[in-house]
Amino acid sequence: MNKLRFRSGQVHLVKCRVDADTVIEAGDMVWLDTDDVKPASAFAWDTNLATTQGSFAAKFIGVAHQQSANGDTAPISVDISPLSVYEMDVPSTTYEVGGLLGPDNASTTLMNQQLETVGSAAAAIARAVEYKATAAASLRVSFASAYSTASANVNAAVG
Numbered sequence: 193m194n195k196l197r198f199r200s201g202q203v204h205l206v207k208c209r210v211d212a213d214t215v216i217e218a219g220d221m222v223w224l225d226t227d228d229v230k231p232a233s234a235f236a237w238d239t240n241l242a243t244t245q246g247s248f249a250a251k252f253i254g255v256a257h258q259q260s261a262n263g264d265t266a267p268i269s270v271d272i273s274p275l276s277v278y279e280m281d282v283p284s285t286t287y288e289v290g291g292l293l294g295p296d297n298a299s300t301t302l303m304n305q306q307l308e309t310v311g312s313a314a315a316a317i318a319r320a321v322e323y324k325a326t327a328a329a330s331l332r333v334s335f336a337s338a339y340s341t342a343s344a345n346v347n348a349a350v351g
Contacts, residue, residue, distance in 0.1 A: 198255075199277045201275040203257075203273050203276050204272050205271055207268070208229040208270045209227055210260040210268055214229075216229065217256065217305075221254075222270055229270060231256075233302055241297055245294040245315035249317050249338065250347040253339045254273075255276070256269075271335075274344060277332050279330050280293075280305065281296075281305060282331045283309075285328075286325060286326065287328070289321060291319065291320040292311075292315075293309060293316060294310035313346050314346055317336055318335045318336060336348065
C-alpha cells in the first residue's frame with residue numbers, strides 16, 4: 193500500500209539501488225541488504241520478534257520516498273534523516289513522547305508500514321514525537337537510520 197505520510201522536518205534523501213525482483217512502495221521502511229534496499233517484509237525472521245527487530249534495526253536505512261515496481265532497477269530516494277516526522281500506522285493504544293518503536297509483525301513477517309512499541313533501544317528504529325492520551329491507530333514518529341551518524345540508532349556509527 194503506497195502511503196508516504198511525511199508530515200514535517202528536514203529530509204535527507206539518498207539514492208539507493210533496488211534489485212529487479214524487489215517491490216517497494218513509497219512509505220515502506222527499508223533496510224540495506226549488502227548494496228540494495230529491500231522492504232521490511234523481505235527481512236529474514238530470526239528466532240522471535242525481539243531478535244528479528246534488533247537485527248532489522250542494525251540494517252535499517254530509512255523510509256522509501258519512491259516506489260519500485262517488479263522489474264524496475266532504477267535507484268529510489270530513501271530518507272535517512274532523524275529530523276523528519278512521519279505519520280505511521282500503529283496498534284491502537286496510547287503513546288508517550290519518546291516511546292521506542294520497531295517494525296510490527298504479521299505472523300513471522302515484519303510489516304512494511306506499521307510500527308509497534310519495543311522494549312529496548314537495540315530493537316528500536318523510531319521514537320514517538322507526539323503524546324496520545326486515548327487509543328490511536330496512527331502516530332507521528334521520527335526514524336533513526338543505522339546509516340546516519342546524526343541518528344539515535346544504537347548501530348549508527350562510522351568505522
